[in-house]
Amino acid sequence: MTSPAPGRPPRADALRNRAKVLAAAEEVFAVQGTSASTEEVARKAGVGIGTVFRHFPTKESLLEAVLVALLERLAGEAEELCSAADPGEAFFGFFSRVVAQSAAKQAVTEALAEAGIDARGATGRAGPGLKAALGTLLARAQKAGAVRADVGPAEVMGLLAGMAYAAGRAGAREDVLRIAFDGLRPRTRPQQAAARG
Amino acid sequence: MTSPAPGRPPRADALRNRAKVLAAAEEVFAVQGTSASTEEVARKAGVGIGTVFRHFPTKESLLEAVLVALLERLAGEAEELCSAADPGEAFFGFFSRVVAQSAAKQAVTEALAEAGIDARGATGRAGPGLKAALGTLLARAQKAGAVRADVGPAEVMGLLAGMAYAAGRAGAREDVLRIAFDGLRPRTRPQQAAARG
Amino acid sequence: MTSPAPGRPPRADALRNRAKVLAAAEEVFAVQGTSASTEEVARKAGVGIGTVFRHFPTKESLLEAVLVALLERLAGEAEELCSAADPGEAFFGFFSRVVAQSAAKQAVTEALAEAGIDARGATGRAGPGLKAALGTLLARAQKAGAVRADVGPAEVMGLLAGMAYAAGRAGAREDVLRIAFDGLRPRTRPQQAAARG
Amino acid sequence: MTSPAPGRPPRADALRNRAKVLAAAEEVFAVQGTSASTEEVARKAGVGIGTVFRHFPTKESLLEAVLVALLERLAGEAEELCSAADPGEAFFGFFSRVVAQSAAKQAVTEALAEAGIDARGATGRAGPGLKAALGTLLARAQKAGAVRADVGPAEVMGLLAGMAYAAGRAGAREDVLRIAFDGLRPRTRPQQAAARG
DNA sequence: TATGAATGAGGTTTCATTCAT
DNA sequence: AATGAATGAAACCTCATTCAT
Numbered sequence: 001m002t003s004p005a006p007g008r009p010p011r012a013d014a015l016r017n018r019a020k021v022l023a024a025a026e027e028v029f030a031v032q033g034t035s036a037s038t039e040e041v042a043r044k045a046g047v048g049i050g051t052v053f054r055h056f057p058t059k060e061s062l063l064e065a066v067l068v069a070l071l072e073r074l075a076g077e078a079e080e081l082c083s084a085a086d087p088g089e090a091f092f093g094f095f096s097r098v099v100a101q102s103a104a105k106q107a108v109t110e111a112l113a114e115a116g117i118d119a120r121g122a123t124g125r126a127g128p129g130l131k132a133a134l135g136t137l138l139a140r141a142q143k144a145g146a147v148r149a150d151v152g153p154a155e156v157m158g159l160l161a162g163m164a165y166a167a168g169r170a171g172a173r174e175d176v177l178r179i180a181f182d183g184l185r186p187r188t189r190p191q192q193a194a195a196r197g
Numbered sequence: 198m199t200s201p202a203p204g205r206p207p208r209a210d211a212l213r214n215r216a217k218v219l220a221a222a223e224e225v226f227a228v229q230g231t232s233a234s235t236e237e238v239a240r241k242a243g244v245g246i247g248t249v250f251r252h253f254p255t256k257e258s259l260l261e262a263v264l265v266a267l268l269e270r271l272a273g274e275a276e277e278l279c280s281a282a283d284p285g286e287a288f289f290g291f292f293s294r295v296v297a298q299s300a301a302k303q304a305v306t307e308a309l310a311e312a313g314i315d316a317r318g319a320t321g322r323a324g325p326g327l328k329a330a331l332g333t334l335l336a337r338a339q340k341a342g343a344v345r346a347d348v349g350p351a352e353v354m355g356l357l358a359g360m361a362y363a364a365g366r367a368g369a370r371e372d373v374l375r376i377a378f379d380g381l382r383p384r385t386r387p388q389q390a391a392a393r394g
Numbered sequence: 395m396t397s398p399a400p401g402r403p404p405r406a407d408a409l410r411n412r413a414k415v416l417a418a419a420e421e422v423f424a425v426q427g428t429s430a431s432t433e434e435v436a437r438k439a440g441v442g443i444g445t446v447f448r449h450f451p452t453k454e455s456l457l458e459a460v461l462v463a464l465l466e467r468l469a470g471e472a473e474e475l476c477s478a479a480d481p482g483e484a485f486f487g488f489f490s491r492v493v494a495q496s497a498a499k500q501a502v503t504e505a506l507a508e509a510g511i512d513a514r515g516a517t518g519r520a521g522p523g524l525k526a527a528l529g530t531l532l533a534r535a536q537k538a539g540a541v542r543a544d545v546g547p548a549e550v551m552g553l554l555a556g557m558a559y560a561a562g563r564a565g566a567r568e569d570v571l572r573i574a575f576d577g578l579r580p581r582t583r584p585q586q587a588a589a590r591g
Numbered sequence: 592m593t594s595p596a597p598g599r600p601p602r603a604d605a606l607r608n609r610a611k612v613l614a615a616a617e618e619v620f621a622v623q624g625t626s627a628s629t630e631e632v633a634r635k636a637g638v639g640i641g642t643v644f645r646h647f648p649t650k651e652s653l654l655e656a657v658l659v660a661l662l663e664r665l666a667g668e669a670e671e672l673c674s675a676a677d678p679g680e681a682f683f684g685f686f687s688r689v690v691a692q693s694a695a696k697q698a699v700t701e702a703l704a705e706a707g708i709d710a711r712g713a714t715g716r717a718g719p720g721l722k723a724a725l726g727t728l729l730a731r732a733q734k735a736g737a738v739r740a741d742v743g744p745a746e747v748m749g750l751l752a753g754m755a756y757a758a759g760r761a762g763a764r765e766d767v768l769r770i771a772f773d774g775l776r777p778r779t780r781p782q783q784a785a786a787r788g
Numbered sequence: 789t790a791t792g793a794a795t796g797a798g799g800t801t802t803c804a805t806t807c808a809t
Numbered sequence: 810a811a812t813g814a815a816t817g818a819a820a821c822c823t824c825a826t827t828c829a830t
Contacts, residue, residue, distance in 0.1 A: 011809070014814055035232070037799060048816040053801065055814095113366040151376060158369025159376055162359035165306075169362075170313040172355025179348060179356055183380025211789070234824060245791040247828085256825060405830070408793055429626070431820060442795040447822065449793095507760040545770060552763025553770055556753035563704040563756075566749025573742060573750055577774025605810065628803060639812040641807085650804060 018055045020045045025066045030105035034063055067111035068126040074098060074108075075126075078133035088146025091137045092181060095160060099177060102164030109168050112161040131157060148186045159184070215252045217242045222263050227302035231260055264308035265323040271295060271305075272323075275330035285343025288334045289378060292357060296374060299361030306365050309358040313351075328354060345383040356381070412449045414439045419460045424499035428457055461505035462520040468492060468502075469520075472527035482540025485531045486575060489554060493571060496558030503562050506555040510548075525551060542580045553578070609646045611636045616657050621696035625654055658702035659717040665689060665699075666717075669724035679737025682728045683772060686751060690768060693755030700759050703752040707745075722748060739777045750775070 024045035028036045038059050042049045056062035077094065084090035102108040115127030135153040142149050163180055166172035221242035225233045235256050239246040253259035274291065281287035299305040312324030332350040339346050360377055363369040418439035422430045432453050436443045450456035471488065478484035496502040509521030529547040536543050557574055560566035615636035619627045629650050633640040647653035668685065675681035693699040706718030726744040733740050754771055757763035 011812095011814070013808080017814080038801090039799080049801090050803085050816050051814075054816095057801085059800065109362075113362070151372070155369070155372045155376060158363045158367050158373040161367035162361075162363030162369065162373065162377075164359075165310070165362035165366075166355045166359030169310040170355050170358035172313070172352070172359065175348070175352040176355040176359065179352060179380040180359075180377060181380070182384065183376040183378070187379065188384070208789075214790085235826090236824075239792095246793095246826090247791050248789080250826065251789075254826090405791090405793070407829075411793080432822090433820080443821095444795050444823085445793075448795095451822090453821065503756075507756070510761040510763070545766070549763070549766045549770060552757045552761050552767040555761035556755075556757030556763065556767065556771075558753075559700075559704070559756035559760075560749045560753030564707040564749050564752035566707070566746070566753065569742070569746045570749040570753065573746060573774040574753075574771060575774070576778065577770040577772070581773070602810075608811085629805090630803075633813095640805090640814095641812050642810080644805065645810070648805090 029107045070111045071126040075129040087140035087144040091141035103167040109164040268323040272327040284337035284341040288338035300364040306361040423501045464505045465520040469523040481534035481538040485535035497561040503558040661702045662717040666720040678731035678735040682732035694758040700755040
């Protein structure tokens with residue numbers, strides 16, 4: 001691959017094709033799982049197979065790009081909610097929306113899982129953006145008393161990945177999410193009990 | 198499942214081979230994931246590839262058999278706990294143990310997920326055994342006031358699958374499980390009842 | 395690939411196919427050069443592509459096997475000539491025959507070249523067989539006064555590779571070989587003859 | 592060779608690019624062999640891949656141009672030596688130098704081989720230049736008694752190609768070249784001369 | 789019944805060549 | 810004229826499945 005002369009902007013049609021490939025990959029991997037073939041992606045994108053490999057020199061790099069894009073999009077949504085009026089609603093609403101997306105897209109679940117683990121790869125590099133935004137949402141919700149104080153962003157990410165999987169693969173619905181949410185809310189009674197005791 | 202000639206009982210060595218293959222498959226899929234090759238399974242089992250396909254005519258059927266075996270084993274464990282002294286401990290202990298297994302074996306997670314969804318396939322047919330036993334564990338724990346009354350076996354299965362995934366892929370630990378458990382515990386009444394009583 | 399149970403002889407049909415593949419590869423590489431495709435070899439051998447890769451798991455290993463087979467055959471011919479009546483004729487005759495083969499088969503030239511260099515790979519392992527036999531032929535010819543005393547097997551191998559290449563690629567014929575042979579002959583006799591004359 | 596619009600002289604920058612590509616190709620093919628990619632050549636030349644194909648419409652034509660350039664350079668060296676003081680030294684020195692170059696550059700060997708065979712292609716058309724100059728060197732050396740009288744330029748070209756190959760691929764060194772040189776020297780006179788001296 | 793050799797579709801990747809910018 | 814993105818044939822290799830031994 002000839003790298004573009006440094007400083008020169010990439011050509012418009014190339015950018016367009018890159019985006020088309022990425023979008024097609026996102027859809028194909030969402031529907032068929034990440035073992036879908038690169039040819040399928042090319043077909044869906046309406047480009048030649050060579051074009052896919054020009055933009056993403058290995059299948060792994062394509063997959064990575066898809067996951068990164070998903071994570072960044074989620075991080076963007078989270079950031080927007082950081083200034084919402086009701087911090088509790090913002091936090092739980094975001095959580096719900098991510099889970100709902102995962103139900104349709106397997107890739108989202110994988111992205112969440114990898115973002116939690118992988119500090120190395122590109123996925124890991126994009127993870128912090130989401131974790132940071134989620135951390136802010138969490139902190140605000142905690143300050144407002146909507147979420148218990150003794151959980152951190154890491155636990156929330158783990159719970160999110162699990163619920164996403166449950167929604168997408170195990171056919172679980174709001175009932176399950178409700179349990180998780182209750183687990184995240186501050187405990188009322190025990191404190192009274194503790195006060196009494 | 199291999200159907201022997203009708204009326205003829207399967208030969209002893211054939212049964213032994215079937216068991217060897219199943220055990221090998223369980224281990225191989227646990228370690229390498231379900232995309233491991235059938236040859237690998239045959240090698241680990243110490244049999245020819247042809248023998249694997251004689252007992253399990255497609256790779257999918259082999260995978261299914263592995264999942265069914267896992268589910269049946271879990272169901273067995275659950276049934277044993279149905280007569281345990283402390284129903285709450287029995288329920289949460291079982292839940293924890295399943296999640297711990299999943300952390301080591303991807304296949305367990307898949308089994309749980311499929312068991313929740315698939316009412317059709319063989320996995321779905323084995324699911325009810327687990328779901329029934331889990332239902333008993335759940336009912337006893339609810340009656341003892343250790344688990345909130347408004348959740349059913351289906352929700353617990355979903356939560357279990359999600360937590361199993363979180364444990365195996367997203368690197369989540371007891372922290373996350375604690376949140377889920379708190380979500381499962383009664384919110385108000387039990388403590389009041391305890392306080393009153 | 396499942397390795398055969400140690401001690402069990404390979405199946406007859408497998409051996410037959412292995413030989414067919416090797417023969418086809420030899421011919422294909424001879425005609426089209428070593429960059430010919432593995433599919434072409436399979437087609438010529440009349441087997442599926444999978445069969446080629448079962449016997450030779452990489453293209454490189456196939457190529458290596460071809461070269462080794464060629465070297466071993468040449469070594470065999472050389473060994474037979476070690477007991478020939480006229481050591482000079484044996485040596486030069488062998489040299490000529492190798493060169494003649496190379497004219498038709500590029501692969502022979504490559505085999506000779508690699509045998510000279512590579513002490514590592516399988517080709518290098520087969521090289522010594524040829525070099526040893528050639529060494530014997532050479533020593534006998536030197537003792538008989540047909541070849542000058544101050545050259546060793548390594549130089550002869552080098553000369554052989556060069557002449558093989560010249561014959562196969564540069565269109566050189568006996569004229570060139572005659573020069574090389576004159577270079578190999580002892581320097582004294584002709585002069586004595588000339589002195590006498 | 593790029594044909595400009597008839598009557599229009601090629602632009603200066605185009606000529607410059609052509610030269611850059613040719614130089615890059617020579618180096619790339621020397622180091623990586625002739626199977627190096629055209630992209631690699633473009634990168635080394637610092638031009639776009641399209642520019643390479645504008646000047647050399649196929650990879651084969653680029654390769655040919657490289658070989659022709661090499662042959663012409665060798666022919667130039669040979670011509671310069673045609674007026675050297677010692678014809679024997681000129682001839683053998685040239686031979687040695689060509690072989691030494693080949694040890695580093697595969698392409699030289701190929702050029703020599705093709706020059707010997709191909710009367711058709713561009714390589715064949717450049718060959719005569721070298722062959723003529725070599726013929727002159729040879730004739731002078733023969734007249735001076737340094738080379739036997741019964742060999743012609745064709746044989747010398749063949750020997751040269753073979754020795755070039757031996758040097759580059761078979762790891763042969765001066766020992767082998769010495770044999771070839773001895774084969775080229777007159778059989779009787781020089782030694783008598785030496786005996787006399 | 790058990791074996792493992794044979795099969796070939798399908799996957800990833802490379803690269804000479806074309807063509808819009 | 811120069812560029813480099815796009816193309817797709819073709820290469821190597823894997824693996825689920827079949828079938829002769």
